[in-house]
Amino acid sequence: MTNPPTGNGSALEWFKSSYSTNDGPDCVEVAFAPEQTIHVRDSKHAQGPQLAFGPQQWAAFLPHAAHR
Incomplete structure (x- = not known):
């Protein structure tokens, strides 16, 4: 299921993989x-589309x- 981004995405608390570095x-x-x-x-397109899963x-x- 694809969801459009919502505002700046700040409503959700995002966690980046521990395998990813700056x-x-x-x-x-x-x-x-x-x-x-x-x-x-x-992570490199934080304002882009999101996927949502149950x-x-x-x-x-x-x-x-x-x-x-």
């Missing part, structure tokens, strides 16, 4: 919304991301 590789950021939606965005979709995705 001068290193580009990465993704994740935010957990109160309505149990998990939001994902590109808890079951996110849980199904995580094992695939961990085996990168």
